[in-house]
Amino acid sequence: MRTAIWFQGCSIRCKGCINPHLFSPRGGTQLPVAGIIDDAVAAGVEGLTLIGGEPFDQPDAGCSLATAARAAGLGVIAFSGYEYEALRERDDSTRAFLAKVDLLVDGPYQDWNPETDRALVGSGNQRFIHLTDRYKDYRPELARNRVDIRVRPDGTIEVAGFLDSAALDDLGRLTSSTRTLRGV
Ligand code: SF4
Structure with a gap:
């Protein structure tokens, strides 16, 4: 059981993305970090999933949210269309955000390379990168691609x-x- 937050805005704009309405940085709903965390804790979820749009286009906001989630004992899974190696090289804000993520699912969506087996990802290039041990036992290839x-x-x-x-x-x-x- 998780709370999912869709970030508004994505500068990557993969062909075939299922969320083109989230490309523009305009729109969305501004929410206070504390309110998101309070709601998640009250709902009894295990953690937050940060998705989009592109969470790493807003590294400071993402870092604030992930930091507050961790402080409340919640796990953090983040999806990014950027690859981990590129994120690590980017800037201090991005590295600070990464430091608060337990599991990063990385890589752009490739519409010519559909994923048919692993859960949670849309194309075969996307990787599950464990930045902590929190989700080390999760096996997307066993969960299969559920709908x-x-x-x-x-x-x-x-x-x-x-x-x-x-x-x-x-x-x-x-x-x-x-x-x-x-x-x-
Ligand atoms: S990175 Fe994700 S949200 Fe952005 S265009 Fe690609 S699939 Fe869509």
């Missing part, structure tokens, strides 16, 4: 995860037949 699908009472369908176009077509057929049955 959560929620159908709301009003018929809205929410999908979290990665579906290829054939699977999306199957989902469309399934949900339209479900709606037909419900209507009967």
Whole structure:
């Protein structure tokens, strides 16, 4: 159980990114760090997942959030479209942020190189880099690539995860037949 924070803005702009609405640095909702941590602790989650958008385009904010999470006993997983080696060479703010991350999932999304087995990542180049031992037993290749699908009472369908176009077509057929049955 985790709290996920999507950072607004991504300067990388991978072709085929599923979150193009997060490319622009404008938009989003400004939230105080303390409020995020209080909500996460009250919800009883194990940690925060920082995703985007690109968390490392806002290293000071990311560092503040990760530092507060650690102080509250929460683990920190961060996704980045930059590779670890490049982040390490960048600047002090970025290195300070990295120092508060337990597990970094790195690398840009490559739409020509889809991941079909490991959980949480979209393309085969992306790596799980353990910066502490906190998640050392997590094995994405065993979790497989799971998809959560929620159908709301009003018929809205929410999908979290990665579906290829054939699977999306199957989902469309399934949900339209479900709606037909419900209507009967
Ligand atoms: S780094 Fe992530 S959020 Fe940014 S464009 Fe690539 S896939 Fe999208």
